[in-house]
Structure formats: C-alpha cells, structure tokens
Amino acid sequence: MSEAPAIPADIAESLAIPQTHLAGVTIGQIFLAFLVIGATSFGGGVVAYLRSSLVAKHRWLNDESFVELLSISQSLPGLNATNMAILVGDRLRGTWGALVAVCGICLPGGLYMYAAGIMYHQHGERPLVTAILRGVVAAAVGLMLATILQLGRTSVKHAMDLVFALLTVIGVDRLHQSVPRVLIVVGILAILWYRPRKQSEEAATG
Amino acid sequence: MNQLPALIRVFAYLSLLTVGGGTAALPELKVLTVDVHHWVTFRQLIHLFSVGQLAPGPNMMMIVSIGQWTAGLPGAVVVVLAFFAPTALLALIVGRFWKRLSQWPWRYSIQKGLAPVSIGLLLAGCLMIAKGAIRSTTTACIAGVVLLILLRFKINPALLVLAGAIVGAIVFGPR
Numbered sequence: 001m002s003e004a005p006a007i008p009a010d011i012a013e014s015l016a017i018p019q020t021h022l023a024g025v026t027i028g029q030i031f032l033a034f035l036v037i038g039a040t041s042f043g044g045g046v047v048a049y050l051r052s053s054l055v056a057k058h059r060w061l062n063d064e065s066f067v068e069l070l071s072i073s074q075s076l077p078g079l080n081a082t083n084m085a086i087l088v089g090d091r092l093r094g095t096w097g098a099l100v101a102v103c104g105i106c107l108p109g110g111l112y113m114y115a116a117g118i119m120y121h122q123h124g125e126r127p128l129v130t131a132i133l134r135g136v137v138a139a140a141v142g143l144m145l146a147t148i149l150q151l152g153r154t155s156v157k158h159a160m161d162l163v164f165a166l167l168t169v170i171g172v173d174r175l176h177q178s179v180p181r182v183l184i185v186v187g188i189l190a191i192l193w194y195r196p197r198k199q200s201e202e203a204a205t206g
Numbered sequence: 207m208n209q210l211p212a213l214i215r216v217f218a219y220l221s222l223l224t225v226g227g228g229t230a231a232l233p234e235l236k237v238l239t240v241d242v243h244h245w246v247t248f249r250q251l252i253h254l255f256s257v258g259q260l261a262p263g264p265n266m267m268m269i270v271s272i273g274q275w276t277a278g279l280p281g282a283v284v285v286v287l288a289f290f291a292p293t294a295l296l297a298l299i300v301g302r303f304w305k306r307l308s309q310w311p312w313r314y315s316i317q318k319g320l321a322p323v324s325i326g327l328l329l330a331g332c333l334m335i336a337k338g339a340i341r342s343t344t345t346a347c348i349a350g351v352v353l354l355i356l357l358r359f360k361i362n363p364a365l366l367v368l369a370g371a372i373v374g375a376i377v378f379g380p381r
Contacts, residue, residue, distance in 0.1 A: 038263040042364035046264065072304050075317045077225045078293025081264035086297040098298055106286065109263030110270050114282055116257050117271025124253065127380040135374020137256040137338070138345035139367045142352025144229060144332040148325060149357065151226070155321035164319075168326025172233050173333050179223045179234045183323065190319030196311030 025060060025092045027100055033058060034085055034104030046081040046105075050088075060092055081105055164190045209276045210284050212243060217269060217288035224293065226324025228266030232331035245276045252338040259367045344377055 033053055041049040047070065054061050061069070069091070073083035082102050089101030123129050156162055164186055171182035216238045223231040232255070239245045246254070251272075258268035266289070273285030300307070307313050340346050352366045 109267040113270040131378035135370040138348035139370025142349040146356035161322035164322040165326040172330035194315040194318040
C-alpha cells in the first residue's frame, strides 16, 4: 500500500520483516508466552487464548495476520493449537521460534496427562472415581457436539456440504471404513465438486 | 515386548488423520490402540479422553497417558513426538509457501471441499465416544444440558465438564 509499483508478495515481506524486528522477540519470550497459553487454556477454545495473548497482550501479530495464520492452520491436518504455535513461532523467529512455541504449548497439558494417567491407572476402578468419570464423559460428549455444531455453522453452508458430511459419518461410523479411505473418497468428491471453474467456461455454459 | 516402534508408527499415522481437529482421529485411534494393539480398553480410552477435556492446552494430550502406560516415560515422549512432528513439519513448510499457494486455484477447492468432510470426521469421532459414554437417560441428560448451555451462553466449557464430574459423583457415587 505504501509504494505502488511492487509485487504483492514483496509488500507483504517488507511489512512482515520490520514488524518482527520492531518486536525484537527473543526465543525465551516466545517459549514463555506459549507456555502460559498451554497452562491456562482450559476448556478447549485455544484460539481465543492465542488471540488474547499474541494480538492483544504481546502485540506480536495484528488481527489480520492472526486470521491469515488461523486459516492456514485450519486447512492443514493437525491440531489448531499446535499448528498455530508452529506458524506464529516461525513468523517471529524462524524454525527455533516454531520449535519452542510448540513445546511450550504442549508441555503443561502433557505433564498434567502424564500425572493423571498414572493416577487413573492406580485409582481408576474405585467406585467414586468411576462415578465421577461417568459424569465427565457425558459432559465431554455435550462439549464435543457443541464444538462441532459451531464449526458446522460456518463450514456447512450448502445442501451438498451436508451430503459430504453425512457420507463421511456413514462411511466411518456405519460402514466401518478406515478414516483415510473415507477421507480420500469423499474428500476427492468434495474437492472436485468445488473444482476451480474458469470464467470463460462459465460464460460458455451459461 | 518393546512397544516403542509400534507406538511411533501408530501415532505418526494418527497425526495425519487429525483433519479439522484431534477428534477426527478418534475412530482410528480406538481401532489401533484398543482392537489391534490392546494398549488400553475401550472404557479406559473413553475415560482418558474425558480426563483430557479438563487438561489445558491442545486437546488429545491424553495420548501421553497411553504412551506412559505402554512404555513408561520413553513411551510418553515418543508418542508426543510421533503425534505432533509430522503435522508440525507440514505446517512449517506450508506456512512458508502459503503466499505462493494462495495463487493456486485448487487451494480454494481443497479448503471448501475438506471443510464438510472434516465436520463428518469430527461427528464420527464424537459418535464413537458417545457410544461408550451415553448409556443411560442420566448420562444423555448431562450431555444434552451441557450442549444446550454451550450453544446459548458464553461459558468456559471446562467448568461444565467439572460440573459433570460433580453430578456424576452425586448421582452414580457410592452411598
């Protein structure tokens, strides 16, 4: 936007580099920020915690680049939390930044589950524990459904989207097909359905 | 009885199935860890998954417990590395080439096409957990109430999972 005759990628690059230099973010600061997110993001909605830390608190990213990185992380396999850690860490301090960010965000939850797993192994069959877990499991199902419905509101817009989603459910849950097989068959169908259409083609047919 | 190579293979494979979120890998996680390798029982898997809902950070950290049970601390470390390294590497590479990819017309097709498929995968994962979790009217009610509250109000879901724990202790607990 500053100089008119430049390639868009170059503009983006020239904007991105001073931003990270201005921030002067160290590897230690990245690790600490993601460690705090990893330790405090209870309840699954990691994206909200990421945004409030990276955009609002530290000002390492503006909202625009946050949304851009989020859309990359959502279109790749992998958990949103770890994909975002990789992408943001890489933007800030390259490969090492990505590495410490992902370690930071995983460490607290990993240690928690390490301890919880050992405790469950020792006490999991006690009547009170199984009673508590029955409640927790049921609540977890409600939580998963809510998350899926909220995601579905944004990504299932047309009747065909619903068809692709249902085909996937039927393939995995009813026909007991392996996930990769369903992913490849239904995925390719869906991608072909949304194949790029050239404007000339549209003009020719329509 | 060295299970480390099998742990690496299974979790590196599962890593690539997490399209749309960790939940998408759950049906295959169940088949491999319960039916094929017998590292955990279905009941234990469901319990661990639910305990994981109370953990901070990325969900699916329950895989740490599976690794720990199967092969101790090395098992836990190996499982985390296998589960996160493949997608992390992919994110690193694609993140750097994204500017160029954004010019590629098929990128939009892939994003649009995979979105509903990932919703289907998440639903299938949810159904798998529900089959083990919802076995009575009471558990169905707990799930339904949590769902309704989350759709209507902005509240931290971890609090509702904790509430589920309390309700469970009162309703199903020994007296």
